[in-house]
Amino acid sequence: MRLLNCKSLTFEEFVRDIPRYAILSHTWGDEEVSLDDMKNGAIDCKLRGREKISATCRIAQEQGLDYAWIDTCCIDKSSSAELSEAINSMFAWYRNAAVCYAWLSDYVQDPAFNLTDEAVLASFESRELITEQDRAFSDPPPLTSKELDIRNHVGQSLKKCRWFSRGWTLQELIAPKHVEFYDRDWRCFGSKMQLAHILSWITGIDSDVLKGGSLDQVLVGRRMSWAANRQTRRVEDMAYCLLGIFDINMPLLYGEGEKAFTRLQEEIIQSSNDLSIFAWTAALGDKRSFRSLWASSPSEFKSCQFLVKPTLEWNGRGEYSITSRGLRTMDMIRIVRGGASRKGSYFLPLDCVDARVKKDIRFVSLEQYGPSLFARRKPWLYDTVVDIEVSQASRLPLAQYICCRESPDLEAMVRASHVGSVQIGFSLEAFDETSITAQPETDWDLRNSILLSYRRRHFWGCWRIKTMSDEPGVCVVCVQSDGWLLYGIFPGDDLPSVMNQSDLLPSQIVAMLQKFPVRTAARCPPWYHTVELSEHELGGGSDGITGTLLRIKSRKIDEIKDGRTKVKARLQKLFKNKTWA
Structure with a gap:
């Protein structure tokens, strides 16, 4: 010195x-x-x-x-x-x-x-x-x-x-x-x-x-908020001036610009499991729908000034690591039931609360764009334990990866993951939408009932849903192979048990489906289900992304019988009253 x-x-x-x-x-x-x-x-x-x-x-x-x-x-x-x-x-x-x-x-x-x-x-x-x-x-x-x-x-x-x-x-x-x-x-x-x-x-x-x-008793997000309104002459110094506050050491690379702040966040998460580092919110002028997990600068932590640890930890805080695929975590949850806008949604609990409302644990909303790959949704907002009905949540059994690389192509990449996907349409009158399960689990967007293609030439999916009656429900199986789609609908207990595996190859699914003589209709008393295929725009047409729609049409068997009886009676009456020349 x-x-x-x-x-x-x-x-x-x-x-x-x-x-x-x-x-x-x-x-x-x-x-x-x-x-x-x-x-x-x-x-x-x-x-x-x-x-x-x-x-x-x-x-x-x-x-x-x-x-x-x-x-x-x-x-x-x-x-x-x-x-x-x-x-x-x-x-x-x-x-x-x-x-x-x-x-x-x-x-x-x-x-x-x-x-x-x-x-x-x-x-x-x-x-x-x-x-x-x-x-x-x-x-x-x-x-x-x-x-x-x-x-x-x-x-x-x-x-x-x-x-x-x-x-x-x-x-x-x-x-x-x-x-x-x-x-x-x-x-x-x-x-x-x-x-x-x-x-x-x-x-x-x-x-x-x-x-x-x-300082160790103050959450990382809260400490970041202290620098939210400060400036430095050089962009990199906004990260370097915070090293001591987070007890971090790292080499200086002048010329890297905002990457310095990204490196600082990476160093913090590698030495701490304090997830309040992800509690930032983007500026209102940020029109991007998807971001990586990292904030671009301390200014995005303005909303973290009152963050504290919750009285009770919600998920026990697992291990987190930075990999080439993103942040590896086993703490992600998915909402399996509840409102239509939330069902099938993915979240990462951050284990931090606003000091003024201690029960509202913050969560980051995520969007899937690849097998076990996710990006942050709605970066200008955050969700709380009250918003997402965690009583209806389940923890994902396998490790997932959340994007940590900010890129101008990220939004296009997330949206492109839906190109050529397969969406299931069904009647709420016949089916219990809270009972949906799917395989492979990492390929399904259950929130929108879409089997994601990730722009692959070969993929498959098996989708199960129960009806409002006591019968076991139906399974819809589809496989994409070299540009053509093979699909079928079956009673829930008719598929072979091997179909319960998620590591099957598309060729194996094709072989199984070809053994079934009837694939477009399923008789499941008291329902009779048929499936039709058509092209349509996913996401309500707002993104211009086209995919395949498998529409399940359901009618009660008694109604079909009644309809046939009425048609037969009308025909008999027609022929009875007909005067032949």
Whole structure:
């Protein structure tokens, strides 16, 4: 670690036994003094940056400290190795400092308003207590005129400071045990401990964390929300400035752009099973229907400010890993019964709740686009335990994979997975729609009763559904092979038991179907079912994706008999009344 000697203004290197030092937190401006400038005697020149170096060293010496660390001049930025080491170590350096001086270059104290006044501090502390106790979405008591005046004053002065909008100063506020705040003229106006509740109101950071509480007890999504309104000069720095807050180390690759934030999220999920990292919501202007699991930036975590762990974990939190196919998980669920809009839908429970409504565990809605492959649906919304009727949910027995690679082709790829698919149509009067089962399970979109093709030349499916009566129901079997479709409908107990396997090949299904002489009708008293094939547009025609429709037509046998009897009687009457020439 390279420290600046406050007396001699020279640098000294330390590997072990690092002495007590002060550290500066500030926002960069023009004419900053670099390491080379210092070595060349720039402290005596007229660069603006020399004033903050002089002031830091002066105050440190007044407090009995001989060394200081300032990011502008204590890092050799021409060395990529040293820069990478410094950024990966910076959180620890701020945490281990004896004191941190936070210099707000655009803040001027108002002599008539003291931030550390007991009435001002009590106003923020009491309001925070009210918010913590209010666990419903009911409106808290309105602010009094005095509270409004205080917040207006703080909002128009301190809150507008550039220091609160920069990415790097987030960790510089959280990491140090002791932070002193200085205005433009280097006059101290309070410490982090004194101003904790005001700083919490400005930044959204929990006051307990500002007072030294553990970061590990704060959900990942909530920590991300602290950076939602901050910016950095370089896109990559928006990820790098958060490394210490998540206790992550990773190499720096300037030039990778938003991929840096994706890499950060990957590192987090590989070291933690905290799924609140997926609780983000896209901006309302994002018109995409499908996204990967990763957020594009911390700004998408704005809705995560109040996330906490649920009182009871819903799914026990399994293991998660990043693979070439996506996030591997065995915690996905599917709604097997319930409303038509939810039945057959897939979800990933995130095991986090809004602190104001603790029962509403959040879920991510997913769309299948390949065998065991899923993408995130409706990225601008999230679902809760109340929305999806988890009492009707079942856990998927096999590992599934959720897309982690953001691509402009993702939406087209999800929609293309339906091209050439087979949809089953049936009468709700005859069938119990809550009884649907299908094989292979990974190929069926039960929400829409569609056997997904994934644009394959060869695939097959077996679809079972019970009727409203006591009979076993029907099975519909279809197989696509080299452009032609073979299908059949059978009573539920007529198919061979081998058909219960999901690993059968399309050729095996063809061989089985060809053994049945009748494949387009099934007599299942009291119903008689027939199946017809036609081309139609899937999804109501809104996507322009065409597929095959297998329409099941069901009539009661008694009605068929009655119809035949009536036709026979009409014919007999016609011939009886006919006068032959």
